[in-house]
Amino acid sequence: MGRKTALRDQLLTTRGRIGLPGLGSLARSLAQVVIEIPEVRRAASVALYVSIGTEPGTGPLLDELDAAGKRVLLPCLLPDNDLDWAAYDGELVRAPRGLLEPGGERLGVSAIAGADVVLVPGLAVDLQGHRMGRGGGSYDRILARVPAGTLTCVLLYPWEIGVSVPVEPHDQAVGAAASAEGMQRFS
Numbered sequence: 001m002g003r004k005t006a007l008r009d010q011l012l013t014t015r016g017r018i019g020l021p022g023l024g025s026l027a028r029s030l031a032q033v034v035i036e037i038p039e040v041r042r043a044a045s046v047a048l049y050v051s052i053g054t055e056p057g058t059g060p061l062l063d064e065l066d067a068a069g070k071r072v073l074l075p076c077l078l079p080d081n082d083l084d085w086a087a088y089d090g091e092l093v094r095a096p097r098g099l100l101e102p103g104g105e106r107l108g109v110s111a112i113a114g115a116d117v118v119l120v121p122g123l124a125v126d127l128q129g130h131r132m133g134r135g136g137g138s139y140d141r142i143l144a145r146v147p148a149g150t151l152t153c154v155l156l157y158p159w160e161i162g163v164s165v166p167v168e169p170h171d172q173a174v175g176a177a178a179s180a181e182g183m184q185r186f187s
Contacts, residue, residue: 004132004166011123011160015054018157027057029180030155034119035064037176037183039151043116045071047085047142050092050100055121056155056179062088073115076101081136085111112142115150120174122154124163129173129186132165143172153178 018026034040046065051058065072066088074092075083077099086102093103112118120139122131131154133139146152153176161177161184176185 002166004135007132007163007165008123008135011163012054014159015157018054023054023057026157026180027051028060030056030058030178031060031064033180033182034061034153034155034178035068037117037151037153037178039117040065040070043070045073045115045117047073047075047112047115047118047120048088049075049119049121051121052098052100056157058119058155061119061155066090073107073111074102075138075142076106077138078109081138081141082109083112083138083142084109109142110145112145113147115146118143118146118150118152119178120152120154122156122160122174124160124165125154125156125174125177125186126165126167127162127186129175129177130165130167130171131174132163132171137170140170140172143174151175153183155179 072088073085085107086104089104092100095101125131152174154174158179158181
């Protein structure tokens with residue numbers, strides 16, 4: 001078993017021990033942290049994702065962004081694991097692999113370049129912003145399309161920030177990480 005696989009298994013096991021009350025509380029705290037990030041406050045458009053399982057919950061954050069009048073772009077998984085985007089209109093539909101997606105008009109894979117802030121999932125991030133995901137490569141692809149100067153931020157649990165993660169040539173770094181305890185920027 002490779003180092004990345006072993007680390008993924010360890011992180012997912014830890015997430016599995018949180019429990020539903022803890023997940024809800026952490027999701028609400030995460031939403032409060034993210035909504036106060038200056039770039040998010042100024043943003044007209046924010047790219048987010050709909051969390052599943054034991055991922056840091058994005059439901060409260062989606063509600064906060066929507067209530068603040070932000071245009072929220074949500075991903076739609078394509079058969080090749082790339083991500084198309086659609087604007088959130090208050091409704092989500094069931095999609096393959098247990099995902100929820102917006103049911104509206106697809107905007108294309110390049111729509112991510114128009115977001116003012118890009119919030120992505122992950123399992124861990126090191127102190128240089130090297131993010132480790134689940135291994136499908138979807139978010140490395142979209143991060144490569146984000147214009148320089150756009151805030152890219154991975155949403156994690158506090159103990160997943162500052163973890164030594166294996167880095168491969170295709171891995172795309174993020175500019176920041178946010179958790180229920182706050183935000184950390186990387187240079």
